[in-house]
Amino acid sequence: FVKQQLNLSPLFQLLWKQAQTYPLFPALGEMEGHMFECVNQAAVHEELEDETRRLCDIRPFLPVLKLVTRNCGRAERLLDSKIGVLIGKGLHELDALQDQEVKDFRSKMFRISEEKMQRVQKMTWTEWLQACFSPQLENGGGAITDGLNDRPADLKVIIHFDQIKLLNGTGLVPCWLKRLKQTGLQIITTPPLSLHPQVQVRAGLFHGTELLCKTAVSSESSGRSEHTWSDGTLEFDICVCDLPRMTRLCFAVYAVMDKVKKQKSTKNTHLNKYQTIRKHYPIAWVNTMVFDYKGQLKTGDIILHSWSSFPDELEEMLNPIGTIQTNPYTENATALHIHFPEYSSHPIVFPLFDKVRVSAHTQTHIHTHTYTQACTYHVPLYYSSVLLTEMKLDSSCLCSFTLLQILEKGRGGKKFHIELKEIMERDPLSQLCENEKDLIWTLRHDCHENFPQSLPKLLLSVKWSKHEDMAQLQALLQIWPKLSPRDALELLDFNYPDQYVREYAVRCLRDMSDEELSQYLLQLVQVLRYEPYYDCALTRFLLDRAQSNRKIGHFLFWHLRSEIHMPAVSVQFALILEAYCRGSIPHIEVLKKQVEALSKLKSVNELIKLGTIKNARSKTKEAMLTKEAMMTCLRQSGYTETLSDLHSPLNPSVLLSGINVEKCRYMDSKMKPLWIVYNNKLLGGDTLGIIFKNGDDLRQDMLTLQILRLMDMLWKEASLDLRIVPYGCLATGDRAGLIEVVSSADTIANIQLTSSNVAAAAAFNKDALLNWLKEKNSGDALERAIEEFTLSCAGYCVATYVLGIGDRHSDNIMVRSTGQLFHIDFGHILGNFKSKFGIKRERVPFILTHDFIHVIQQGKTGNTEKFGSFRQYCEEAYLILRKNGNLFITLFALMLTAGLPELTSVKDIQYLKDSLALGKTDDEALKQFRQKFDEALRESWTTKVNWMAHNVAKDNRS
Template sequence: MPPGKYGMQEEGDQEIMMDFLLPTGIFLKFPVSPNDTIKSIKKMVWKNARSEALFSALGDPDAYVFTCINQTAEREELEEESRRISDVRPFMGVLRLVAREGDRVEKLTNTQISLLIGKGLHEFEAQKNHEVNEFRAKMRTFCEEKAQERQMLPWQQWMEYSFPCDLEPCCSPPECGSVKSKNTKKIFINVKFEACDESFMLQQDPQDFPVALMKSALKKKATVFRSVRQEPEDYTLQVNGRWEFIYGNHPMCQFKVSDRSRLKPQNTSSLWSINEPFYIHLLQGSRVNADEGMKLVVQAGLFHGSELLCKVVTTSEVTVCSEPLWDQKLEFDINVADLPRMSRLCFALYAVIEKAKKPRGTKKKNKKADCPIAWVNTMVFDYKDQLKTGEFLLSTWPSVPDDKSDLLNPMGTVEKNPNVDSAAGLLIRFPNIRPHPLYYPPLDKVRILKSDMEKNGDAAIVTKEERMKLKEIMDNKNHTEFFEDEKDLLWKLRTEVRDHYHESLSKLLLITKWNRREDVWKCFLLRTWRDLPAIHALELLDYSFPDPVVRSFTIRCLRKLSDDELLQYLIQLVQVLKYESYLDCDLTTFLLERALSNWRIGHFLFWHLRSEIHVASVSLRFGLILEAYCRGNIHHIKLLSKQNEALGKMKALSDFVKSGSQKMTADDLKLCIRQESYLEALSDLLSPLNPSIILTEICADKCRFMDSKMKPIWLMYNPCTQEDMVGIIFKNGDDLRQDMLTLQMIQLMENLWKKEGLDLRMIPYGCLSTGNKMGLIEVVKNSDTIANIQRNSSNSAATAAFNKDALLNWLKSKNPEDKLDRAIEEFTLSCAGYCVATYVLGIGDRHNDNIMIRETGQLFHIDFGHFLGNFKRKLGINRERVPFILTYDFVHVIQQGRTNNSEKFERFREYCERAYKILCRNGMLFVNLFAMMKAAGLPELTSFKDIQYLKDSLALGKSEEEALKNFKVKFNEALRESWKTKVNWMMHSLAKDNRP
């Protein structure tokens, strides 16, 4: 059916003619309203069918379901009968009635989940992928178990889950000593041996590794049977039917010991015993599109994270055609035995162009230019630890890097491009190195290097000079690139690092030679490595650290995060899911576990995943996690669906406003909102920005849209209590993820300051990306822009920016008598906070239309389209020449309008310096969080080079005195050069001024 039939119409407007195909072979045709639900239409079908032949052959209406062809040309069963026909939008307006099959409740749940996550569950089944199927089954079991556990919670814990407290951060209380560690309780574990009736209880520390548990169990077995020759490593633990290692306390506290050899084929070789070069065959390409006269080349590289394991291999050149044939063996300079577990094979397909010939007499050969076409990555081992064998067709991703060094993309996904019909493909074959499967050996299984370990490294004699040099390296927190002699020293003293500098684990991992199995084995001191503080462990989730043991260790450390802390870093944790090489990973399980234990975490995890479901490279992974979460929290589906429906209506309103003529008015928007379907969808829902807020009744008369390019829509809601109205802004056309990241950093800064007893009255307003270039922004009540305040106090736009009394007079008008001093204090504190925050983050495009003030005096910044020093330029000239905004009218307010009031200004300066020092002490946390966001694909944050600005602004590697000295220089510069800011503001005001 044409989309226009479901356009913006008033209630009761045009009815739509629909065709209905009945299972009795009868054809019906009658009009329906766009607002009719599937349930009401079914009643109409039965009413109209009464007068038709074979009506008696129809059974009960509940025994039937409508099907249609939807707008994506897929067959869809309309199990969710509360949906309106305008939301379903069946193609050609045809509905077919068919008999229901299968479990109705299950099918209804599947339909609700598909509609909610924006991805049909049938797409997962169509993958016909064992890894997908096993992951779905495992996560469904896991999440449903969590749901059952939640049902059994006492009412106090259920309240904590359903209504988690949102507490203000405060100064940390003094340490209470080590009482907690002394009172740690041991747990009782029931251990049962496979093929044996013996079962007994063990008392175990909850934090012990499975190895410790295994040794205790086998020791007990030895006392029972008097004969056990196997090592603990020869056994594994079975929990609830799944084979896995369990760290810490499992709720069931019941383990089963099984012979590990039963888990994998008996006829196998140790991968570490195969000292033969690793190779693959590149067979041919498909659907390659390049200009004639070019030559096609494929480059292949083996990576472990960001580290290239051996030299890149390049194929011969072949003539351009749709299906180029190479049939070439690509041998890598690394033995099979030395392949690390997370070896990643990266390919780049490019065309070679012959450049114009040089004039005669020149000796130089013709250079060739590389024209990148596509890239693709795949793992060398499958998700079951087995070295891959056989043929694989890899559908590639298009790429346009600038030079040849960027052709390979190890940071990219290992997922194949789902657009297989249009993407170029590479057909490769992994060889059968042995007639039986080869598995990556468990590190605790390999014993051949134990004596070597004892001789080389752990027992090394350490000199005083070496210890001093090691301390120097460790003390330099910004030091991540090492000279060869420093690498050798770090590696030699790795046990010293473990024992005395355990927070520097990342440095040791970065220098590990992952292409040497001996070094990999020696590196895994993780088994005895002390847990890192959670904020230090975050760094290890970067794609440079892909090893599963490292990532398991990291998640173990992150379990210490409180719910509030986890929420603070949730954006980053979702982004680094993109670095995971397999669907089933510790990070996914950890996030689902915490989301199913705290409703607020679940809410934001859902939206962070849902907002990127359209991204092809993560659509499968994020869709599977969303499905698992929904199955673990069926009751949340209804609430989230209501929000999703409201967002759909907001987008329809936005499209309506954008598609209208220049004469479109706010009254037109209000008329649309008053339609029954819009009023119903936009009212009585939890705010996606903050699920603690109920958006009760939308007030159409107060809604409007802005005149800016993307026409943001302001939606105002009547309060459910005695408070003021609640407002949200729906933005369609802008990627809000950069704003989200910036506001997250401002919120983090505020939390750090408050913990140090410094409240700078920041306003990190709510901002949430909900889809492809769509999202919501919180309306900060009782506030206005600096530009509006200046324009309203001046007769000329040219002089408005230079009216230093405008801000102070505005505050006086809003805060009479004794309230003014408090408003000026609020202004002083918040101005200090935003001066420091915008300098540290390098916020650009700071004009008077994106700096605002509340009537209470709080100053705050909005619209963060440029950061990390990407300042706005016009005609090649940098328009922003100050490190942060500190104009004389700001100083005029801080000094209460008195030029000689230097005491107030010096207090303001002290606030700035104190705030800056606190951020410098936590500098690596900000660097790590920004580094984790590289996977987001934000234009101004794609590599470590982009984060250099942050390292410089936080003076990493310098002493606190040096950092503060540098900040004072920047502070004085901002004050001295503020007239340039005023000129920039004047130009902006002139461009925006609409007065006659």
């Protein structure tokens, strides 16, 4: 322990003294030209430039320090080392990547960062403080380079694949089988599978989720671990010239096996019949872009290492929404060898926008008269097609004469405008049929003039497999009016992969204030997963805003770093983090202090977990020993210094001065969260509590609390303040994070249990909550507390109903001494309510018990006026959320690939559409909500029964 407290300086001097006894010592040169290097806990090579650091803070992975020579670029090496340690991924790993796109991105970001830091150095103190420490976030030949029409339209897209290397082992593992964690694979099946199954490959070309042409399927191949096709050619029925810029090539590898199914005997025979059914079992999937980051059509041989985890309900086992990154764990991944043929002796390059615009202008000019007539009189393409069928003309050859004939018959006009308006007002989850898409595309200029917010639906109506339509859309996009930032968020969804669409969306986002950007930062980080190339408009936008406002930079850093362990985004997020750090060098030390503090808390948590395992036989002994060990650990100077005087990761505006060790404890739950209490000088001596969790994924809680903050903001914009308490919550790493402790608050369970000697009876004491508020408040303060309770109860009733928040027991609902009620722990959302023995434990749409009503009515049974006001608050709050239903759906849709346990498909988001009654009138929706309100009140006794069971179980545990 004493040795661990030593810093590097005496250790370095001791080593240098011993080195003097060796013959080649003079070759070492000056002592100042050397330093120590180690491999740290994150498996990163760390250069230990600072000799004042202590061993206990460095925590090398092995007790080995290596003496290395300092080079002339000491400052650069030191900065690289700091950034690598800070982001949790050594920069030498990025240096080792043989990827030209990575090199080009880093080079560009390095140049931009240098220019940024040079501008910072020229700033005055006032300018620098405003930029970095704003007091508050603000309110408020064959080469396709000459144009689309010059592209080789007669060429078909063809992919060759030579072989597939399956997972190491002797067979295939269908997704429903258990896999043993070992070098090889052991198959556990009932009945056993054949060791020589047939394997097929399916491939599809996608633009977003739109399949551009029919999928291609290989022949079947037999083998053990390697499968090779003699004629492994997949041909797609689409011309190269019709491929969109963001086309994805998606592969699925699956086993084809015969399954014998026994049929029941019929009346005419007593013999059982057997039927052989061909079953497909997914093995792996992988995606790749058809054009590289420079816009060149890929050619040559490529090896794609696949992913084996399949999302639910994949069409044809293809996963277009999945990552285009290949699996970095190559040893145990299915390897797919493919070959892109060369169509020309020159690289085929997707045309630049100027060429596309010229093409669009030419096409428009050819049909000017026809097109103008169609747009003016609202004649839809699908309607025209019906009339033209009799004339045996194709709708794409629509001529002026035919249009004028239609118009003379009085067709079109106002009817189609009304129909278009109805389509545009639908929510984002509503599907468009082909006729509706044709109508929208035909009336695109009408959409531009009268329904600019309808751009997402117009984009879904484009035939992305026709380069003529792509050119027209991109030209139209240049004159499209700006959307509000909230509406533009939808355009960052996976369904809109086009580069120019996403650049347009980012232009709209630039109108966001820093406060609004902070509100949606969680989603903006997640949709980076949808960006196929590292250098994109969204990445540049986030870096620019983060480096201009340190608070945004703080949360961008943590949102990225908390997921850097995920293979699909590891390189992408590391590159963005490196770029941020290089452009915000003064921020590095601040963030480094936070990272070190979290590392210390993690070690304390692991110490407690180890202690509870060793002393599991005696709970009392366990509590005493582990609490004592925790105190001893926190009192060590290494821990005290690291955990003191740092900016809170939950809120960088809060400075955590020093730990109040006596008030710190750990919580009695499976993962033993730490309850850390800080003395805070800036809060007049008040303490501040933080819960550190290690082993729980907090990202779903983060999302729910973000939506609660948004609801609070929307209500306040409508002059309705429902006293929401959206406390801080931040994921900081792999199943680790921090939660803010709300001061002067207690759970409903504790309030009830302290009011009764019998745990079973506590839940039915309707006076407990009101009496508790009376103890905390008196006179006018009590009246204010009851009003606070009424408003906050209304807000959380509506919010928990709309979001479908489940597992609402009495330990998940808290009340502040000032009267504010609030909910915590959001492990179940979107209607995923708990059940036991197949019976739902929660049978109410939201929690509204009689003891809540008792408080709202100030303890007076006949106080219907107060209850009427409460009900009015609920209805008003519900209608406000309905008006913003599309925004909620968009925000949840943007989180679909985040890997949250209860948000994995569009079907999960359907719950929001139902709870907000989207598609109904306000009167119909209000009628539905009133029915749910009455149901919650009527069935509140079931909540009391559940709470009684929870209280009894909790009492037994204690």
